[in-house]
Amino acid sequence: MNSIRKKGSFAELDETDEIIIKLLQKNARLSNKQIAAEAGIAESTCSERLRKLERNKMFFGFHAFIDSSKLGTNIEAMVSIKLTKFTKEVMEDFKSSMKQLPEVVSIYHMAGYSDFLLYIAARDKDHLRDLIMDHVTKDYVKSVETSLIYDFNFNPLFPIYLDHDK
Amino acid sequence: MNSIRKKGSFAELDETDEIIIKLLQKNARLSNKQIAAEAGIAESTCSERLRKLERNKMFFGFHAFIDSSKLGTNIEAMVSIKLTKFTKEVMEDFKSSMKQLPEVVSIYHMAGYSDFLLYIAARDKDHLRDLIMDHVTKDYVKSVETSLIYDFNFNPLFPIYLDHDK
DNA sequence: CTTTTTTTCGAATACTATTCATTGTAAGTG
DNA sequence: CACTTACAATGAATAGTATTCGAAAAAAAG
Numbered sequence: 001m002n003s004i005r006k007k008g009s010f011a012e013l014d015e016t017d018e019i020i021i022k023l024l025q026k027n028a029r030l031s032n033k034q035i036a037a038e039a040g041i042a043e044s045t046c047s048e049r050l051r052k053l054e055r056n057k058m059f060f061g062f063h064a065f066i067d068s069s070k071l072g073t074n075i076e077a078m079v080s081i082k083l084t085k086f087t088k089e090v091m092e093d094f095k096s097s098m099k100q101l102p103e104v105v106s107i108y109h110m111a112g113y114s115d116f117l118l119y120i121a122a123r124d125k126d127h128l129r130d131l132i133m134d135h136v137t138k139d140y141v142k143s144v145e146t147s148l149i150y151d152f153n154f155n156p157l158f159p160i161y162l163d164h165d166k
Numbered sequence: 167m168n169s170i171r172k173k174g175s176f177a178e179l180d181e182t183d184e185i186i187i188k189l190l191q192k193n194a195r196l197s198n199k200q201i202a203a204e205a206g207i208a209e210s211t212c213s214e215r216l217r218k219l220e221r222n223k224m225f226f227g228f229h230a231f232i233d234s235s236k237l238g239t240n241i242e243a244m245v246s247i248k249l250t251k252f253t254k255e256v257m258e259d260f261k262s263s264m265k266q267l268p269e270v271v272s273i274y275h276m277a278g279y280s281d282f283l284l285y286i287a288a289r290d291k292d293h294l295r296d297l298i299m300d301h302v303t304k305d306y307v308k309s310v311e312t313s314l315i316y317d318f319n320f321n322p323l324f325p326i327y328l329d330h331d332k
Numbered sequence: 333c334t335t336t337t338t339t340t341c342g343a344a345t346a347c348t349a350t351t352c353a354t355t356g357t358a359a360g361t362g
Numbered sequence: 363c364a365c366t367t368a369c370a371a372t373g374a375a376t377a378g379t380a381t382t383c384g385a386a387a388a389a390a391a392g
Contacts, residue, residue, distance in 0.1 A: 009219055013236075018295075024230035028194040033379060042341050047380065062199045063322040064190035065226040072327030077239030078274060078283065084352095095319070102325045107245060108285075110175075112313030117244065117283075153261070156229040159268045161238030161289045199348060211371050213349065 013162055014090060016041060021058065025156045028062035031119055041121070049136040073121045074093075076149040082142045090140050097138070103131055119149070179328055182207060186215060187224065189288045191322045194228035211230070231320070241285045241294055242315040244282040256306050259282075263304070269297055 013021075019039045024031055036046035053059065068076070083090060091109070098104045098118060106119035118136065122128040128146070137144055173236045179187075202212035219225065234242070249256060255276070264284060265271045266316055272285035284302065288294040294312070303310055 001374095016259055018203050021230065021232060025232065026227075026229070027275075028228035028230045029214040031379065036322040043380070044342075044382080045340055056236075058233060060233055061191070061192075061322065062194035062230050063320075064187065064194045064228050065221070066187060066191065066326075067224060067226055068324060070222075070224055071324065072329075075326065079274065080279075091209060094319075099319065099321070102321070102323060104212050105321050105324055107317075107319040107321075108315050109317035109319075111244075111316055113311065115314070118191065121325055145279065147280070148272050148293065150277055151261075151273075152273035153265065153275075155265070155268070155271050156215060156227065158232055158271055159239065159287055160232075163238075198350095199350070208372050209348080210350070210373075212372080294358090 017049065017053065018160060018162070020046070021052065021160065022150070022157060024059075025158060026063070039104070061130070068121060072123060074124050075121050075122050076152065077128055077146045078149055079118040079120055079132060079136060080114040080143075080147070081118065083115045083140055083141050084142045086115075094138065094140070098136070101131070101135055103127075109114040119152075180313075183215065183219060184326055184328070186212070186219065187326065188323060190228070191324060196246045217295075234287060238289060240290050241288050242318065243286050243288070243294055244313045244315055245284040245298060245302060245314070246285055246309075246311040247282040247284065247302070249306055250308045251280075251306050260304065260306070264302070267297070267301055278313070285318075 016039055020035055023035050023038055032047050032050065033043055035050070036043045039046060041049075068138065081094075083094065094116065095109065097106060098107050098116070103122055104118050104122050105121050106117075108117040108119075109115070110117060120128065122131060132144060132146065182205055187205055188199055189201050192323065198216065199209055200214070202209045205212060207215075233256045247260075260282065261273060263271050263274065264282070269286050269288055270284050270288050272283075274283040274285075275281070276283060286294065286297065288297060298310060298312065
């Protein structure tokens with residue numbers, strides 16, 4: 001025990017855990033009974049394993065994905081940001097202000113061409129413009145480049161790269 | 167009845183529906199009882215409303231978000247793609263091939279600087295390089311620009327822009 | 333091989349979801 | 363503004379699901 005692989009990072013995850021994780025990636029509202037049946041284990045075992053996975057902070061969360069067209073969102077954009085300063089303080093300040101904006105769905109902190117990518121969902125083009133001008137642009141923001149998103153696609157099965165070598 | 171607003175798009179969503187949706191955006195594994203308590207309605211009413219929301223295809227799905235560091239993913243990248251052709255066939259071909267790759271977590275179809283943005287989660291840099299060269303680059307792909315992602319942040323409360331004017 | 337620890341299991345109990353008859357509320361009609 | 367009709371909400375009863383717990387099995391440690 002206590003190998004580097006087992007210390008907090010991945011590990012102690014067996015094939016059954018992987019099945020449980022994949023099932024919940026696909027459908028987070030599955031009942032314990034359904035998961036147990038698909039994994040081929042007893043219900044009590046299944047709920048115990050689930051509790052253990054949660055204790056080990058395997059899950060960041062379980063979220064409903066909504067049809068945005070039914071929520072009044074009519075425009076989605078990717079906004080590419082370059083900053084003038086690269087201190088940790090500035091980076092963190094920008095990130096935490098962006099987290100506060102409900103319109104900002106995803107924040108990618110990048111290395112390369114831009115410093116941040118923001119996935120923004122707005123009511124309409126006026127709302128988008130006002131949001132960017134009033135809340136995204138800051139004195140330490142060097143450039144802002146907005147691109148329209150035609151279509152967004154999410155794969156719930158975030159890949160799992162574990163070798164069950166034993 | 168039968169106004170444009172009510173036909174399939176948003177509508178007939180009241181404040182209680184909004185509460186239910188927001189609760190499930192934050193935590194998709196909430197029990198019906200918990201949702202009912204927070205929304206201040208009877209359990210039977212709550213499960214009926216939930217069934218109705220599902221019937222109206224309000225939810226794309228409910229997904230577990232996993233701590234990627236525990237799954238053997240050591241590198242995440244945003245890959246910006248430009249194509250040589252812009253026919254619907256080429257676009258759709260590219261999109262559907264990308265959907266097949268488990269490493270591709272999100273696909274953004276864009277208007278503007280690039281045609282597609284791909285959020286990719288890979289084991290390591292070799293895996294990333296091989297994946298891009300072997301499966302992302304196609305004969306109709308003009309350019310590929312890869313940027314490392316330091317950090318990704320997701321806001322589960324996708325914004326809701328409905329006016330409950332009545 | 334024996335001991336200790338951990339994991340699994342199923343039956344019992346505790347809890348939760350759904351059904352359904354009833355009541356209440358809002359919208360359509362003369 | 364009564365009256366009708368349709369729809370939504372309620373709680374009690376039933377059906378179904380989750381958790382607890384003692385026993386047994388399996389895995390790890392000595």
